[in-house]
Amino acid sequence: MTITLKEIKEKKKVRMSFFDDSIKELIKDCKFNEPVEIKCTFILKPDKVSLNIEISGVLSANCDRCLENFTRNINITEKRDIKFEEFGEEFNISEEVFQDILLSLPMKFLCSDDCKGLCPICGQNLNFGKCNCEIKNSQEKEI
Ligand SMILES: [Zn+2]
Numbered sequence: 001m002t003i004t005l006k007e008i009k010e011k012k013k014v015r016m017s018f019f020d021d022s023i024k025e026l027i028k029d030c031k032f033n034e035p036v037e038i039k040c041t042f043i044l045k046p047d048k049v050s051l052n053i054e055i056s057g058v059l060s061a062n063c064d065r066c067l068e069n070f071t072r073n074i075n076i077t078e079k080r081d082i083k084f085e086e087f088g089e090e091f092n093i094s095e096e097v098f099q100d101i102l103l104s105l106p107m108k109f110l111c112s113d114d115c116k117g118l119c120p121i122c123g124q125n126l127n128f129g130k131c132n133c134e135i136k137n138s139q140e141k142e143i
Pocket residue numbers: 063064065066067068110111112115116117
């Protein structure tokens with residue numbers, strides 16, 4: 001979705017609300033299965049455009065620790081001023097939203113803060129239960 005500077009200059013204030021299905025995969029294995037909802041307001045200032053943006057969607061990613069797929073709600077509100085030069089004749093809202101979401105991503109994706117991860121020996125997902133080698137390991141540590 002794009003908007004032109006001409007339109008904002010004519011209307012002084014433009015409010016838009018839409019679902020963007022052009023934003024899909026952000027980075028590898030981290031994607032939106034449903035269109036992202038975007039609400040934004042562009043307000044004309046003497047030498048810039050003031051942008052208020054609200055982004056919401058459900059992100060699907062793989063846990064960095066246990067590799068299981070999980071979903072998380074994303075809600076971002078952003079407010080910033082964009083100089084006319086930076087705004088250009090035509091402003092790409094989808095691109096802006098893409099960058100905003102990318103910047104808000106955590107360094108690590110965890111299905112939950114206390115994810116137990118995988119057993120380094122047999123690879124079992126320890127969130128679903130203990131494996132035998134883990135018991136053996138902890139016994140060895142105790143000795
Ligand atoms: Zn996990």
